[in-house]
Amino acid sequence: MLKNEVDLNKIGTVFNIQRFSVNDGPGIRTIIFLKGCPLSCAWCSNPESQNKNKELLFNIKNCTGCHKCETICKMNAINFNTDNRIDRDKCINCGECVESCYPGALVISGKEMSVKEVLDELNKESVQFRRSNGGVTLSGGEPLLQDDFALEILKGCKSRGINTAIETTGYINKNIVEKVMPWLDLILLDIKTTDENKHLKYIGASSKLILENAKLMSDLGANIIVRVPIIPEFNCDIKSIENIAKFTKSLNNIKEIHLLPYHRLGLNKYECLGRNYMVRDDINTPSEETMLKFKKIVENIGLKCNIGAH
Ligand code: SF4
Ligand code: SF4
Missing domain, CATH: 3.30.70.20 (Alpha-Beta Plaits)
Known part of the structure; x- marks a missing residue:
């Protein structure tokens, strides 16, 4: 039996609340972006998410x-x-x-908010959620870096009948996965590559924990969609996509992959933070033809596949 009391006073750091999103779970959704990320992807389009502080x-x-x-x-x-x-x-x-x-x-x-303040914001959208079968998606950074705060928001949403989703890097302790899973209707799990050397080189961390967590989430019966950012010279090739799709297929309980083409929309934020954008200027968004080719590969391995936006 789940413990339902919500700690409304728990404080976390939020860097954005985005309403009317249609790309991050079913229906019309409000995305709560929590600050802090354990990874450091060179192509990150939300560089202000990486540091946990304001x-x-x-x-x-x-x-x-x-x-x-x-x-x-x-x-x-x-x-x-x-x-x-x-x-x-x-x-x-x-x-x-x-x-x-x-x-x-x-x-x-970055703004410190209580769980109550977040839930009050979400109440404003309750009609939209109901009409569109939408809900709330926690995002980041890695929202589970603030696991206690995230958990209380999820519990608060469930107690109000709001559908819950999370966008996660999967780079989190297993006990945190087990703790939040009962409160989630959908997990959008990023798997960027199954190649350990590339993961270490471009993301600054091992892929091992992420792949193990994918298996754990699948074994626990979570509703999961794997999301793959397609980054030229990193994973924008047949072998990389095949490997991710084969790994996903081996998990039994995951039926769907979303492929998200690289874009440079976050570039200006790097300037605003006084940081250098580490992706070369001549790296461009993969063509529609390339994305359709990868979609076919995923489908041939027996998974549903969408080309999405991120
Ligand atoms: S520039 Fe000065 S006033 Fe502005 S945030 Fe930094 S320390 Fe504070
Ligand atoms: S100098 Fe520029 S950044 Fe500083 S207060 Fe004036 S408008 Fe703002």
């Missing part, structure tokens, strides 16, 4: 050059004579400059 973003395109931020910063972290303008070693992400920046060039990514 971070200052500076978008020079919105700056009018009023210098108010420079006067207000007690840490002397703003210097108009440097390219990035923000000295990240001095900045403590206090957000005081954000208050003074009327054009919105400075923004803090």
Whole structure:
């Protein structure tokens, strides 16, 4: 029997709440993005998700050059004579400059919220959820890096009859998988490659735990869709896709793979964080023809396959 009380006071760090999403589970969904990720994929389109702490973003395109931020910063972290303008070693992400920046060039990514505040936000969408058979999807980063917070949100959703999904890297302790699974209607599990060397080189972590967790989730009877970002020069080849599809097929309980073509939409966020985007300029979105070829490969192995967006 599941313990239903929800700890409404549990606090976590959220960096975005996105409404009316149709790509991350059934129906119309609200996506709660939690901050922090144990992986560091070079192509990450949400680089502000990776650090678990709050971070200052500076978008020079919105700056009018009023210098108010420079006067207000007690840490002397703003210097108009440097390219990035923000000295990240001095900045403590206090957000005081954000208050003074009327054009919105400075923004803090990450907000502490209680479970109650998150659930209150979700209540606003209850009619949409009901009408579209939609619900809530936890995303990140890796939402289970804040496992206690995520768990209370999921419990709160279930107690209100809201459908729940999670987008996960799978790079989490097995006991956390077991803890949250009873509260999830759908798991969207990223498997980027089954090649351990590539995983270590491009993602900065072993694939072992992810593949083991895929098996664990499948053995526990979870409803799982495997999602594969298709990244040129990493896994955009027949062998890589075949290996992921064969591994998925071997798990018995997973029937579907979504292939998500690489895009560069997060590029501007790297600039705002003062970070370099590590994917070369000549790496482009895979063609429709390539994606359809991979879809056929997955289907021939006996799985359903969609080409999606991420
Ligand atoms: S307060 Fe905002 S608009 Fe003014 S100089 Fe600073 S970043 Fe630019
Ligand atoms: S967030 Fe705080 S420390 Fe960082 S630049 Fe702004 S005022 Fe200075």
